[in-house]
Amino acid sequence: MRVRELEKDIFNRIKQNALFQFHVQRTIYYVIRLARHYHVDEEESIAGALLHDIDGIVVNTKNDFLMGQKIAKKILLSHGYSDKFIQKIQGVILTHSSGSVVKPRTKLEQIVANADALSHFEMLPLYFHVRGVKQLSFRDALKEVKIKLDRSEKKLTLYEARRIGRSLRRMTGKQFEHYDIFI
Numbered sequence: 001m002r003v004r005e006l007e008k009d010i011f012n013r014i015k016q017n018a019l020f021q022f023h024v025q026r027t028i029y030y031v032i033r034l035a036r037h038y039h040v041d042e043e044e045s046i047a048g049a050l051l052h053d054i055d056g057i058v059v060n061t062k063n064d065f066l067m068g069q070k071i072a073k074k075i076l077l078s079h080g081y082s083d084k085f086i087q088k089i090q091g092v093i094l095t096h097s098s099g100s101v102v103k104p105r106t107k108l109e110q111i112v113a114n115a116d117a118l119s120h121f122e123m124l125p126l127y128f129h130v131r132g133v134k135q136l137s138f139r140d141a142l143k144e145v146k147i148k149l150d151r152s153e154k155k156l157t158l159y160e161a162r163r164i165g166r167s168l169r170r171m172t173g174k175q176f177e178h179y180d181i182f183i
């Protein structure tokens with residue numbers, strides 16, 4: 001499948017970034033589960049997961065949707081994808097984030113936004129690591145991470161994603177249990 005070449009290309013760009021590599025990998029994992037459940041095209045779903053944060057990967061911005069759409073178009077064209085396919089992925093980029101003004105409209109946009117949010121529940125150690133490098137106190141890091149996960153939970157709009165999210169949240173909840181004393 002052509003998307004495997006795209007996957008190699010994107011992972012090649014992030015081989016020096018453990019955070020992105022893990023995040024994109026887990027987003028792909030959840031998007032495939034949701035694509036199968038909701039009968040969404042798998043190639044579009046995987047491409048959406050691979051490219052949803054592409055601005056951050058290529059130019060180190062965060063949720064610069066216009067930039068992301070521009071970069072995604074260039075990459076997808078180089079892999080021979082059609083304009084129609086590119087437009088769908090650009091829609092994913094525009095709507096995937098909790099900060100997006102335009103909320104997910106299509107099933108494809110919904111499953112990528114939901115898969116993105118699900119992956120956040122598995123990123124606790126990396127989130128703390130990033131904040132540790134920034135020399136945040138443990139208490140502040142904990143507060144930030146909790147806010148982030150609450151936001152991600154609100155992004156779970158699909159029934160199946162909420163079901164998966166509940167068991168992930170139980171896991172992260174356990175990790176937080178003994179820290180409540182710090183807040």
Ligand SMILES: [Fe+2]
Binds near residue numbers: 052
């Ligand atoms: Fe994002």
Ligand SMILES: [Fe+2]
Binds near residue numbers: 023052
């Ligand atoms: Fe993301």
